[in-house]
Amino acid sequence: MPPALQALLIQVFSFLACSAIAVLLALALKFNPPLYAIVIAEAGLAAAIAWLRRMDWWWWCIQLLFPPGIVVFLSFGIPPSYSLIAFFFLLLLFWPTYKSRVPYYPSRPSLLPFVRDLLPAGRSAEFIDIGSGLGGLVLGLAKARGDCHFTGVEMAPLPWGISYLRSKLTRSKALFLLQNYLGLNLQAYDFVFAYLSTAAMPALWQKAKSEMRPGAMLLSYEFAIPGVEPDLCINTGDNAPILYAWRI
């Protein structure tokens, strides 16, 4: 079950369990627990269940903050339309995260020179960033190496739209595609760059092995492929993630 659905079910269960206990206390002992106690109990129960189910730490935080967040929101009388706008904004930004488990977060600007230096000197190359986010890396590389071809593929509509607009506004030759990289053949590329997540790496490796040409290079920022020794591990700066490279 996707973590987002698990989290929702846990929250609903905790709400029903704590509400039922509050009703029982009121009926049996004529004791009405204060609202803040019910909210704290619900948040604590949801976070504990998430922890027991070994969900990632950010899910415990979300479970803990969600119920008090709603109470604060309601007590300030903030119109529900604001939440709806925020919901649609987040949906456009994190559209594929529900399935892919790869949210948007940008790579550091310090990465660019290390990737640029891997490109061959004096001849053209095809480069793709699978999950290109706002397009920063692809646009920076396209500016630095006008003789190479750079493509970004992104599944979330908002980051893709922003990267597309950036390429038009800066008259960049970089190409941005709105689609799932899993539906794209990687055979055409000399360099495939990924900044995804631990969960996405095994599928990426299977795809790279079956589609990338011998001699082409798979690059992954921060995330290694479990059980596959990289050919290069590049330190991209103090406390910055490692850039891993595998020669196919």
Ligand SMILES: C[S@@+](CC[C@H](N)C(=O)[O-])C[C@H]1O[C@@H](n2cnc3c(N)ncnc32)[C@H](O)[C@@H]1O
């Ligand atoms: C961590 S961000 C990296 C952004 C960018 N590559 C960079 O270096 O700044 C990962 C991006 O990959 C996108 N993504 C995740 N799975 C994808 C898929 N299967 N196809 C295309 N994009 C995907 C996410 O929407 C997110 O924007």
